[in-house]
Amino acid sequence: MFVVFNFILINTVLVVLVSAYAVSSQNESAYIPADDGEELLYANNEKHTSTIEEGNTAKHVFYWLYTRDHEVGQLLNRSEPHMIESTTYDSKNLIKLVVHGWLGYSSVNDSICPYVVNGYLRVGEYNVICVDWEEYAADMTYATAKIRAKHIAKDIAKVLTRITYNMTEAVDSIHLIGHSMGAHIVGFVGKILTNQIPRITGLDPAKPLYANSDPVDRIDKTDGKFVDIIHTNGKKNGIYDPLGDIDFYPNGGKRQPNCNISVTGSCNHAKSYHYFAQSIWAKEDFVATNCTSWRDYLKGRCNNSDTTYMGEYVDKNQTGKYYLKTPVDLEYQ
Numbered sequence: 001m002f003v004v005f006n007f008i009l010i011n012t013v014l015v016v017l018v019s020a021y022a023v024s025s026q027n028e029s030a031y032i033p034a035d036d037g038e039e040l041l042y043a044n045n046e047k048h049t050s051t052i053e054e055g056n057t058a059k060h061v062f063y064w065l066y067t068r069d070h071e072v073g074q075l076l077n078r079s080e081p082h083m084i085e086s087t088t089y090d091s092k093n094l095i096k097l098v099v100h101g102w103l104g105y106s107s108v109n110d111s112i113c114p115y116v117v118n119g120y121l122r123v124g125e126y127n128v129i130c131v132d133w134e135e136y137a138a139d140m141t142y143a144t145a146k147i148r149a150k151h152i153a154k155d156i157a158k159v160l161t162r163i164t165y166n167m168t169e170a171v172d173s174i175h176l177i178g179h180s181m182g183a184h185i186v187g188f189v190g191k192i193l194t195n196q197i198p199r200i201t202g203l204d205p206a207k208p209l210y211a212n213s214d215p216v217d218r219i220d221k222t223d224g225k226f227v228d229i230i231h232t233n234g235k236k237n238g239i240y241d242p243l244g245d246i247d248f249y250p251n252g253g254k255r256q257p258n259c260n261i262s263v264t265g266s267c268n269h270a271k272s273y274h275y276f277a278q279s280i281w282a283k284e285d286f287v288a289t290n291c292t293s294w295r296d297y298l299k300g301r302c303n304n305s306d307t308t309y310m311g312e313y314v315d316k317n318q319t320g321k322y323y324l325k326t327p328v329d330l331e332y333q
């Protein structure tokens, strides 16, 4: 009995040491790309304290609703008792909730929000909600933002609880979509709402400071009923290891065509939402094949394996790793 107990203790110490090392080694990636491709220097040891109080999240996280009746976006008024009823939200339509990454301001032109909003409203009637947590992130380092990601997730869960009348209505129509650190945020939302969310999509989930995290501290396949991941800058800004029920590796999942050689890889990182948005109206461009590796895929060893669409129209019955080459003439290059 004693021996076993000792063994566990030693193991715990080892685990702590290993993860401490992992965090300090993250100092290598001193540049973190914002969603729009701008490169920003960050030092892991930099001391920044947010002026925003933790309990105050709601005042600094904004929710913009986009529908076909009101394509310019309506800011949800949190003080309004009929917050959702006073907008053009329609409970008959699906809810697509979009979360940007660190410094990926949701309303600037080249961030995830306009791409995904345009994609959905182009094909049909949807309630697309973009979460803007930029103000909350503005005076924080990436490392602090990572800590605050869970508070943002709590706030999103609160708003979703209001929209769904305490998770009694429209729950089955919720789809959460997050890019980079936003992918981990939507994962946390799924955990908070006790895995009731039918679908969560992680677009190139952020790697810096998340690479060696336990599933409780990052997006994971258990966060929702179905979790799909698109990897476009694996081993650099994005995590390369499979994290979802299904994981897509377009063009191998590390680098993307039409991205000029870039030190930071931010173009590759942004391709995940370019592809996702385009998949909404052009699913045939993204047929992916179940395979063990990119090399095997290129060698044709998986030519007879199962296929499914990457992006919006993924077959939720399929699991595992899927590879594809994207066409050279995509609308979003």
Ligand SMILES: *[C@@H]1O[C@H](CO)[C@@H](O)[C@H](O)[C@H]1NC(C)=O
Pocket: 027, 030, 042, 043, 044, 045
């Ligand atoms: C971390 O990176 C920064 C920026 O490159 C550098 O100034 C600093 O010395 C590094 N710290 C450690 C502990 O390596």
Ligand SMILES: *[C@@H]1O[C@H](CO)[C@@H](O)[C@H](O)[C@H]1NC(C)=O
Pocket: 077, 078, 079, 080, 081
């Ligand atoms: C939000 O709702 C509150 C309560 O109904 C109202 O007093 C306030 O004017 C609204 N704010 C805006 C910007 O419409």
Ligand SMILES: *[C@@H]1O[C@H](CO)[C@@H](O)[C@H](O)[C@H]1NC(C)=O
Pocket: 165, 166
């Ligand atoms: C949701 O739950 C809260 C707390 O239990 C309650 O006060 C509120 O009335 C409920 N709202 C609806 C719409 O059921």
Ligand SMILES: *[C@@H]1O[C@H](CO)[C@@H](O)[C@H](O)[C@H]1NC(C)=O
Pocket: 258, 259, 260, 333
């Ligand atoms: C790639 O670089 C070339 C030459 O610097 C430039 O003309 C082109 O616009 C760049 N393409 C993209 C997609 O950034």
Ligand SMILES: *[C@@H]1O[C@H](CO)[C@@H](O)[C@H](O)[C@H]1NC(C)=O
Pocket: 299, 300, 301, 303
């Ligand atoms: C696999 O499919 C590709 C594309 O259709 C083809 O070029 C290749 O020859 C096939 N490889 C094998 C081994 O059948």
Ligand SMILES: *[C@@H]1O[C@H](CO)[C@@H](O)[C@H](O)[C@H]1NC(C)=O
Pocket: 315, 316, 317
């Ligand atoms: C997925 O599986 C369910 C249950 O086995 C089946 O009813 C459904 O048709 C399947 N969907 C697809 C797209 O194959």
Ligand SMILES: *[C@@H]1O[C@H](CO)[C@@H](O)[C@H](O)[C@H]1NC(C)=O
Pocket: 290, 291, 292, 306, 317, 318, 319, 320, 321
């Ligand atoms: C895809 O391949 C993996 C093993 O690499 C396997 O576990 C999974 O069931 C496969 N998916 C399908 C739909 O065949």
Ligand SMILES: CC(=O)N[C@H]1CO[C@H](CO)[C@@H](O)[C@@H]1O
Pocket: 109, 110, 114, 115, 118
């Ligand atoms: C997604 C999106 O709306 N992109 C637009 C950003 O702005 C440039 C230049 O105005 C447009 O060409 C893009 O279509």
